[in-house]
Amino acid sequence: MLRAARYVYLGLSWATVAAIVLQVFFIGLGLFVGSDKIELHRNFGWILHLVTVIVPVAAALAAAGRAQILLAIGLAVTIWLVPILAALKADAPVAAAFHPVGALLAFWLATLLARGATRLVGADQVRARTTVGEWVGVAVVVVVLLALSFSGSASS
Numbered sequence: 001m002l003r004a005a006r007y008v009y010l011g012l013s014w015a016t017v018a019a020i021v022l023q024v025f026f027i028g029l030g031l032f033v034g035s036d037k038i039e040l041h042r043n044f045g046w047i048l049h050l051v052t053v054i055v056p057v058a059a060a061l062a063a064a065g066r067a068q069i070l071l072a073i074g075l076a077v078t079i080w081l082v083p084i085l086a087a088l089k090a091d092a093p094v095a096a097a098f099h100p101v102g103a104l105l106a107f108w109l110a111t112l113l114a115r116g117a118t119r120l121v122g123a124d125q126v127r128a129r130t131t132v133g134e135w136v137g138v139a140v141v142v143v144v145l146l147a148l149s150f151s152g153s154a155s156s
Contacts, residue, residue: 009062013114075109
């Protein structure tokens with residue numbers, strides 16, 4: 001079970017890296033092919049905003065260790081914030097200007113996470129189970145991010 005969880009974590013980690021690269025390609029389409037393609041970038045960003053919330057859960061299930069779990073939480077929070085920064089364009093353009101900086105940070109965090117997941121799958125040693133405190137941290141972040149996402153206040 002743990003081995004399978006680690007492979008799922010590995011797949012999700014590298015899929016997140018690929019999704020961020022794809023998201024950058026989508027904005028390139030919007031800028032260089034046609035402005036109607038910007039919707040693709042916008043919609044995919046909101047999907048990433050929600051989907052990456054499962055990465056910390058996968059890290060905890062894989063018993064990835066505190067550092068990897070905290071990195072996964074940091075990645076989820078960063079990716080969750082990136083489209084919100086863009087949504088601030090009209091009201092706070094200086095804050096919205098951090099949207100691409102957030103994307104760079106997300107790419108860096110995702111790459112670190114994926115490299116750690118790759119090492120974890122290749123490791124012979126099995127770490128102790130995820131602690132209760134780590135699970136509580138993951139649960140709190142997931143619940144808060146999802147509640148804010150679906151409350152309508154953060155993403156409107």
